Amino acid sequence: MADSAPADSRGGRGGFGRGRGTRGRGGRGRGGRGRGRRDEGEQAWVPVTKLGRLVKDGKIKSIQQVYLFSLPIKEYQIIDVFLPKLKDEVMKITPVQKQTRAGQRTRFKAFVAIGDSDGHVGLGVKCAKEVATAIRGAIILAKLSVIPVRRGYWGSVLGEPHTVPVKVTGKCGSVVCRLVPAPRGTGIVAAPTPKKFLALAGIVDCYTTSRGSTKTLGNFVKAAFIAIANTYSFLTPDLWAETVLTKDPYQEFTDFLAKEAAKKSKY
Amino acid sequence: MNRSHSRPRQPAVASLPAAAPPAGSVKADSQMFKLQTSNMFAVHVGKGSRARKNDDLKEFFETRDDDDGEEETFDAIDDDDLDVSDYESEDDADEATSFPPMPILIRCPLCLAHHEKEEAESAETPARPLITSATELTKHLRDAHKLVFKNLNHMVLLLQRYLEAWAEKLSTVSVADIASKTSEEDGTVVYHIDAASCPMDRAVRELVQKANLEAILLVQESERRREALEPRKCLFCKHTCDNRSSLFRHGYREHNFNIGLPDNLVNVNEFLHILESKLASLQCLYCEKTFTSAAVLRKHMRKKKHFKISSHNRLYDRFYIVNYAEPGKSWEAIDNEKTDSDAEEADRKDDSWNDWDEKADMPAKSLFDLHVSPSVEECLEYMKREYSFDLLKVKTDSALDFYRTVALVNIVRRSTAQNSCFACAGQFDCATDLAAHIKQSGTDHLQPPANDSSVWQDKDNLKPVIENDPLLMAFDDDVDDDEGADEESSRKRLEDFKRTLRKKLDQLNLESPTSEVAPDASAADPSLA
Numbered sequence: 114m115a116d117s118a119p120a121d122s123r124g125g126r127g128g129f130g131r132g133r134g135t136r137g138r139g140g141r142g143r144g145g146r147g148r149g150r151r152d153e154g155e156q157a158w159v160p161v162t163k164l165g166r167l168v169k170d171g172k173i174k175s176i177q178q179v180y181l182f183s184l185p186i187k188e189y190q191i192i193d194v195f196l197p198k199l200k201d202e203v204m205k206i207t208p209v210q211k212q213t214r215a216g217q218r219t220r221f222k223a224f225v226a227i228g229d230s231d232g233h234v235g236l237g238v239k240c241a242k243e244v245a246t247a248i249r250g251a252i253i254l255a256k257l258s259v260i261p262v263r264r265g266y267w268g269s270v271l272g273e274p275h276t277v278p279v280k281v282t283g284k285c286g287s288v289v290c291r292l293v294p295a296p297r298g299t300g301i302v303a304a305p306t307p308k309k310f311l312a313l314a315g316i317v318d319c320y321t322t323s324r325g326s327t328k329t330l331g332n333f334v335k336a337a338f339i340a341i342a343n344t345y346s347f348l349t350p351d352l353w354a355e356t357v358l359t360k361d362p363y364q365e366f367t368d369f370l371a372k373e374a375a376k377k378s379k380y
Numbered sequence: 381m382n383r384s385h386s387r388p389r390q391p392a393v394a395s396l397p398a399a400a401p402p403a404g405s406v407k408a409d410s411q412m413f414k415l416q417t418s419n420m421f422a423v424h425v426g427k428g429s430r431a432r433k434n435d436d437l438k439e440f441f442e443t444r445d446d447d448d449g450e451e452e453t454f455d456a457i458d459d460d461d462l463d464v465s466d467y468e469s470e471d472d473a474d475e476a477t478s479f480p481p482m483p484i485l486i487r488c489p490l491c492l493a494h495h496e497k498e499e500a501e502s503a504e505t506p507a508r509p510l511i512t513s514a515t516e517l518t519k520h521l522r523d524a525h526k527l528v529f530k531n532l533n534h535m536v537l538l539l540q541r542y543l544e545a546w547a548e549k550l551s552t553v554s555v556a557d558i559a560s561k562t563s564e565e566d567g568t569v570v571y572h573i574d575a576a577s578c579p580m581d582r583a584v585r586e587l588v589q590k591a592n593l594e595a596i597l598l599v600q601e602s603e604r605r606r607e608a609l610e611p612r613k614c615l616f617c618k619h620t621c622d623n624r625s626s627l628f629r630h631g632y633r634e635h636n637f638n639i640g641l642p643d644n645l646v647n648v649n650e651f652l653h654i655l656e657s658k659l660a661s662l663q664c665l666y667c668e669k670t671f672t673s674a675a676v677l678r679k680h681m682r683k684k685k686h687f688k689i690s691s692h693n694r695l696y697d698r699f700y701i702v703n704y705a706e707p708g709k710s711w712e713a714i715d716n717e718k719t720d721s722d723a724e725e726a727d728r729k730d731d732s733w734n735d736w737d738e739k740a741d742m743p744a745k746s747l748f749d750l751h752v753s754p755s756v757e758e759c760l761e762y763m764k765r766e767y768s769f770d771l772l773k774v775k776t777d778s779a780l781d782f783y784r785t786v787a788l789v790n791i792v793r794r795s796t797a798q799n800s801c802f803a804c805a806g807q808f809d810c811a812t813d814l815a816a817h818i819k820q821s822g823t824d825h826l827q828p829p830a831n832d833s834s835v836w837q838d839k840d841n842l843k844p845v846i847e848n849d850p851l852l853m854a855f856d857d858d859v860d861d862d863e864g865a866d867e868e869s870s871r872k873r874l875e876d877f878k879r880t881l882r883k884k885l886d887q888l889n890l891e892s893p894t895s896e897v898a899p900d901a902s903a904a905d906p907s908l909a
Contacts, residue, residue, distance in 0.1 A: 203604065205738070206597050206601065207597075207735055207736055208593050208594070209735055217706070218706070219705040219706055220705075222735055222736075224736055238733065243641075243644055243702060244600070244644050244701050245641035245642075245644045248643050286733065286734060293782055296839050296842050296843070299843050299844065300844070302848060302852050303848065303853065304742055304848070304853075308848070320786065321853055322853050322855065324856065329736065329737055329738075330737075331732075331737075332733050332734065332736075334736075
């Protein structure tokens with residue numbers, strides 16, 4: 114459209130940083146510095162880790178494989194590839210002040226929870242000088258911390274799993290949070306913030322109990338997250354069956370990875 | 381030097397119409413009219429000519445270019461024709477620098493405090509003047525209250541709160557104690573309050589600023605949940621966008637319009653409304669110049685790339701959160717500050733969850749009446765006091781597990797709602813009768829149903845009667861406490877045991893130097909090893 118900046122405008126794209134080329138000055142809109150939008154169709158992802166390379170090339174079919182071998186996920190785009198329907202929710206922005214020589218310095222801390230309401234949740238915290246930067250950083254950290262949630266039944270094994278399979282607890286700071294299975298139709302019995310969080314996890318019915326200073330909602334939510342994470346670390350009788358050991362992705366695709374590395378080092 | 385360019389053109393006056401501007405369709409009349417003005421260069425110097433490319437002449441051409449004469453439908457503009465990048469000046473020179481003074485709307489709280497003290501008897505409310513500008517405010521403070529605040533403009537975003545806090549403070553402390561006195565020429569005494577020298581002022585500022593910042597963050601949070609999801613029409617075209625983030629994205633991609641990320645803004649609807657009204661009154665957002673018609677304004681903004689707001693205009697300050705964080709510092713200063721303090725940023729690992737300190741207490745309704753306590757503990761206390769009903773004790777006495785306790789709470793709530801006692805199923809006429817009965821009955825009467833009662837099998841009793849009932853979150857199974865607590869308590873017990881044994885050993889050693897007792901003691905406790 115005629116309105117938008119010409120693609121080859123002097124000094125760089127988007128018309129920002131023209132002329133002087135300093136970060137964010139010279140012709141920017143207010144707060145434009147934080148805006149460094151790469152034109153919304155985000156530049157293609159260039160993976161940096163081995164896992165990233167495998168995921169980008171579609172060698173790994175689902176996130177279950179990653180969880181099965183407990184491979185650490187260091188790039189958030191991996192999560193985007195497997196779980197495109199993640200919804201993020203900013204739970205709180207608090208100002209945090211630090212005393213410096215030149216007076217006080219205020220920064221903003223963002224607490225973000227992310228989940229697809231169907232078995233995956235993550236939590237992220239980030240502190241930054243601008244609210245938008247903090248939120249963006251927290252979303253990335255939340256994506257990196259996504260964890261699978263095991264759901265089960267309270268009584269009869271009918272329909273879809275709807276509650277935690279066993280009683281699980283999580284502890285963070287001085288807060289202990291306990292999740293107890295509930296019959297269908299109970300809903301989530303919890304304080305509003307952990308309730309939102311449990312809903313993001315895909316848990317439909319659950320009782321919660323808490324001890325400690327639940328006034329620090331931050332610790333409370335983190336304790337709930339740890340409790341949810343424990344659902345898959347609890348060995349129940351139906352998991353007693355022997356499983357066949359499979360090769361982990363790095364070993365399976367080692368030739369592919371070696372080829373990539375060789376290609377890169379050709380320079 | 382300018383003349384040298386004009387002279388060779390002079391003889392060509394007669395052939396003026398031939399040298400008409402490239403985009404055609406200029407009427408002959410307006411051409412003639414232009415000849416008579418001193419602005420001859422709009423006609424003479426073609427757009428692509430070398431003169432235009434000369435940097436020194438940029439300013440000259442700008443003042444003389446008569447844009448209004450060129451009629452172009454804005455859709456017809458082609459960027460190739462309009463090679464503006466060469467003679468366009470640096471944006472800062474275009475940017476508007478002088479603005480109308482920021483309007484403030486405030487009723488002086490100091491006046492109220494004053495009047496309340498003096499005219500406590502009079503029934504009529506004193507008329508507090510409505511002050512609308514900063515100069516008026518300083519004048520009023522000086523004349524009416526003999527106060528001069530230093531750096532009052534730092535507090536402009538939270539003026540009301542600041543002055544209210546000061547009004548409160550001044551009702552308890554006298555001005556002379558904390559402010560520095562000066563005498564003006566006309567003999568009146570004026571008090572100066574300066575943050576640098578008066579610690580009370582600093583404290584007041586910090587307090588007010590903190591409260592204000594949190595309030596504004598709450599506003600932003602509610603906006604993010606509700607307003608940001610509403611559709612809105614774009615400022616520059618007819619396109620309607622579904623929600624705020626897509627609106628901003630559209631503005632950036634289609635119109636190169638950037639006022640910042642929506643997460644950094646607050647009261648965005650108001651902000652956009654102000655911008656829209658500016659556009660409606662045909663004023664350019666960046667250089668604040670007024671134009672004659674919408675098409676002309678549009679063309680001006682496109683040519684000069686003024687699809688942005690002027691960063692120096694203080695009017696927009698209150699829409700950006702960064703200004704609330706540290707009042708007194710302009711966002712430019714904070715921006716520059718960012719670069720060096722990022723380097724000394726040692727606490728990057730500040731992912732502690734402790735900073736989120738918020739009251740998670742939910743008001744709890746009592747089991748037997750309509751009393752609501754602010755927290756669960758208080759509710760339990762209340763019931764213990766009034767009705768001698770200790771929920772936790774009942775739980776342990778009857779050895780009820782978690783599910784049974786939940787069922788019990790629900791059963792009691794359901795019975796109370798129907799004005800009947802859960803223990804004896806007696807029906808009462810109203811809530812007060814029931815409450816009286818419960819009070820009279822005492823603990824022995826208020827027992828949960830027997831162990832083998834069919835009530836426990838009923839799954840419906842597990843569904844909470846009140847949604848998010850805080851009482852259901854108050855108790856825990858003592859049996860399967862988490863292992864962490866067990867470990868800790870058992871370790872403590874072990875330590876205590878070891879300590880007492882060691883003490884006894886020492887005592888024995890003091891009493892009798894023979895060590896016949898010692899080996900027995902150590903053998904008795906193998907874990908001492």
